[in-house]
Amino acid sequence: MSDAVVELHSAAGDAGPVRYPWKMGMGQKNQQFVPGTLVVPKGSTVAFPNLDNVRHSIYSFSKPARFTIELYGRDQTRSQAFPIVASVKLGCNIHDRMRGYIRVSDTPFADKTDHNGYVTLTGVPAGPARVTVWHPQLRGADNESTSALSVTGGAQAHKLKVTLR
DSSP, rough: TTTTTEEEEEEEOSSOOOSSSSBBBOOEEEEHHHHHHEETTTTEEEEEEOOOOOEEEEEEEGGGGOEEEEEEEETEEEEEEEOOEOOOOOOOOSTTTOOEEEESSSSSSEOOOTTOOOOOOOOOOEEEEEEEEEEETSGGGEEEEEEEEEESSSSSOOOOOOOOO
């Protein structure tokens, strides 16, 4: 499944500040959130540029991150801080079918799956770890599935199969 967020928490710890190589931004284009799912580190501020010819108003009623961004037009940008680890569901007050998701994470080992359902996490230290998979359609508490695994040294790849129910 594409756009599932995979987070790995190593028992060895996550040294240093959490940073990801992609932009901390989610635009509105063709009356959709782009990207539809965004992974950001805890404490990030996310930019919401409006790339449409219509106005948008963004909201979240997710308990850990409730907010509303009032109407704004094309070529305008608003931003919102995300100070806590959470899964945030977004909508537009003007366009009911618009949905977007932000996963706020506290580990440097996080990304979302590609169109084939694969993800590569690099630099993970060897030893015990906990992997969490999040997707809005995943059944379970908070749309998550968590498993324990052991990461071995070297450049080995680990496969973990998660089935949506």
